Amino acid sequence: MTIHSKHPQTLAVHAGWRRDEATTSVAVPIYQTTSFQFNSTEHAANLFGLSEMGNIYTRITNPTNDVLEQRVAAIEGGAAALAVASGQAASAFAIQNITHAGDNFVASTDLYGGTWNLFANTMKDMGIECRFVDPSDPEAFAKATDERTRCYYAETLPNPKLQVFPIKEVAEIGRTFGVPLIMDNTAAPVLCRPFDHGAAIVMHSTTKFIGGHGTSIGGVIVDGGNFDWEAHKDRFPMLNQPDPSYHGAIWTEAVKPMGPIAYIIKARVTLLRDLGSAMSPFNGFQFIQGLETLPLRMRAHSENGAAVAEFLSGHNKVGKVIHPSVMDGEPRRRADAVMSGGYGGLVGFEFAAGGKEAGQKFIDQLQMFYHVANIGDARSLAIHPATTTHSQLSPDEQIKTGVNESYVRLSIGIEHIDDIISDLDQALDAI
Numbered sequence: 001m002t003i004h005s006k007h008p009q010t011l012a013v014h015a016g017w018r019r020d021e022a023t024t025s026v027a028v029p030i031y032q033t034t035s036f037q038f039n040s041t042e043h044a045a046n047l048f049g050l051s052e053m054g055n056i057y058t059r060i061t062n063p064t065n066d067v068l069e070q071r072v073a074a075i076e077g078g079a080a081a082l083a084v085a086s087g088q089a090a091s092a093f094a095i096q097n098i099t100h101a102g103d104n105f106v107a108s109t110d111l112y113g114g115t116w117n118l119f120a121n122t123m124k125d126m127g128i129e130c131r132f133v134d135p136s137d138p139e140a141f142a143k144a145t146d147e148r149t150r151c152y153y154a155e156t157l158p159n160p161k162l163q164v165f166p167i168k169e170v171a172e173i174g175r176t177f178g179v180p181l182i183m184d185n186t187a188a189p190v191l192c193r194p195f196d197h198g199a200a201i202v203m204h205s206t207t208k209f210i211g212g213h214g215t216s217i218g219g220v221i222v223d224g225g226n227f228d229w230e231a232h233k234d235r236f237p238m239l240n241q242p243d244p245s246y247h248g249a250i251w252t253e254a255v256k257p258m259g260p261i262a263y264i265i266k267a268r269v270t271l272l273r274d275l276g277s278a279m280s281p282f283n284g285f286q287f288i289q290g291l292e293t294l295p296l297r298m299r300a301h302s303e304n305g306a307a308v309a310e311f312l313s314g315h316n317k318v319g320k321v322i323h324p325s326v327m328d329g330e331p332r333r334r335a336d337a338v339m340s341g342g343y344g345g346l347v348g349f350e351f352a353a354g355g356k357e358a359g360q361k362f363i364d365q366l367q368m369f370y371h372v373a374n375i376g377d378a379r380s381l382a383i384h385p386a387t388t389t390h391s392q393l394s395p396d397e398q399i400k401t402g403v404n405e406s407y408v409r410l411s412i413g414i415e416h417i418d419d420i421i422s423d424l425d426q427a428l429d430a431i
């Protein structure tokens with residue numbers, strides 16, 4: 001029996017699982033096994049031939065991870081999902097699944113630094129060109145598109161600028177060319193559902209808010225099941241022409257009986273099979289635990305984030321505060337167009353004076369906040385990007401990415417707001 005609901009609070013607790021049929025376990029068991037015994041040689045042949053779905057080997061499918069995949073797909077409103085070993089693996093697979101050497105894709109400049117490196121350097125080494133464009137002008141995506149463009153890529157709520165991406169506008173442009181929009185929704189799960197606004201694929205670093213407790217690295221890719229790959233056969237030969245790595249299977253045809261999920265099945269049975277970035281079932285279990293409280297936590301992160309933004313906006317040592325709740329004009333309109341229930345827990349600010357020293361000294365003064373490179377933890381976290389995450393960029397490049405010398409990035413946790421503000425206040429006092 002599966003519980004159906006349109007509410008993320010219910011789906012986060014129930015989607016994809018009722019109980020273990022063998023033991024009646026209510027909690028999802030950790031199926032810590034490499035392999036699954038076949039019933040017969042015929043059964044084995046059917047599984048390998050994809051005429052029957054089932055477990056073969058944990059590098060490709062695992063029942064614990066399967067529950068995670070179903071649950072994330074349900075919360076995002078997608079058709080099916082694939083869990084992988086990290087957010088980085090999810091970004092790489094999301095592109096590589098439809099992009100060959102010689103092809104290109106268009107990405108927003110507002111990206112996590114690791115994604116930027118993957119796209120600008122590693123993908124380039126693979127012969128795949130990333131064309132970076134400024135997301136404040138959606139038309140820039142159209143201008144960068146040609147017949148070898150395979151997808152668009154952006155983050156819903158990219159830090160440090162925290163300016164929400166124009167999902168609807170760019171998804172619409174993409175659909176006129178037959179180009180799918182892939183959204184990294186890591187910073188805004190539950191608060192934004194990119195499929196509702198036209199995105200075709202969603203990915204997450206589950207390491208962040210979905211895990212929520214800073215214990216495990218993982219990633220997930222969700223197929224919206226809403227993109228007609230067959231209508232654009234020339235643009236997507238990898239889905240529409242015989243695949244020599246799978247007895248000449250044409251994915252859009254072979255997968256049709258299972259639903260509109262050719263993209264995600266191909267990612268599983270080719271990329272995951274060959275590159276091997278599988279999620280450990282133990283991590284899958286941790287992410288399932290995280291998902292159960294995700295809607296509650298996103299509400300608390302958002303409430304605390306907005307309260308911190310308001311507090312910092314009124315402080316005389318603070319120059320600029322970055323959080324959608326204190327934005328106006330077009331950035332606020334874009335946030336309100338796709339987000340509901342809050343703007344999340346990421347907050348940035350710059351000092352009115354004192355530059356780099358002020359930013360560093362502030363971090364050193366914090367007592368309750370953890371000084372770490374992660375985001376999305378239940379605990380409040382802080383970092384000074386100019387001397388850490390962005391230190392390899394030139395001062396000019398730092399400014400372009402939205403990081404000035406004094407910029408401090410906060411990932412506001414779910415502690416009581418009085419304690420969060422009290423820690424920030426005493427650290428500001430010391431500057």
Ligand code: PLP
Nearest residue numbers: 086087088112184186205207218
């Ligand atoms: N996407 C975003 C928005 C991130 O913040 C991160 C990590 O910080 C990643 C992707 C990469 O995820 P992971 O660290 O799980 O590989």
